Amino acid sequence: MDCLFCKIASGEIPSTKVYEDAKVLAFRDISPQAPVHIVLIPKAHYENILEIPFDNSVINDMIKAVQIIAKQEGMEDEGxxxxxxxxxxxxxxxxxxxxxxxxKRKLTWPPG
Incomplete structure (x- = not known):
């Protein structure tokens, strides 16, 4: 498979990791749009959110990682x-x- 994020998850392409467990990986975006800009991926390949079965725990794993990363990056109080x-x-x-x-900056809506 020629998937950029699969190659990052496997270590074939280096990244600046900020969080990793058995099912997900988070790394700093190479083109950040905010002082903190992290990309969070499941290690298993799903093309998009429409491919996740309702009984799959990957979204729960990703939400858990978001909570850990928010605290780790000092964003839990400011949003x-x-x-x-x-x-x-x-x-x-x-x-x-x-x-x-x-x-780590005031975000506006709509984003663009």
Whole structure:
């Protein structure tokens, strides 16, 4: 499979890891849009959020990681944003389910 995020998850492509457990990996975005911009991926490949079965625990694993990362990065008091882009019109550029965690600045809406 020629998936960028699968290659990062396997260690084939280096990343600046901020969190990892058996099922998920979080790393700093190479083109940050905020002082804290972290990409969170499941290690298993799912093209997008529409591919996650309802009885799958991957979203719970990702939410747990968001909570840990928010505290680790000092964002739990001031707030942060979690974004999931789905398919082309949703702004998804890598076909592997991922969340963007953004913080450490006042974020506006709509984002663009």
């Amino acid at each position: 942060f944003r979690v974004v999931n882009n789905c398919k082309e019109f949703g702004g998804q550029t890598v076909d592997h389910l991922h969340f963007h965690i953004l913080g």
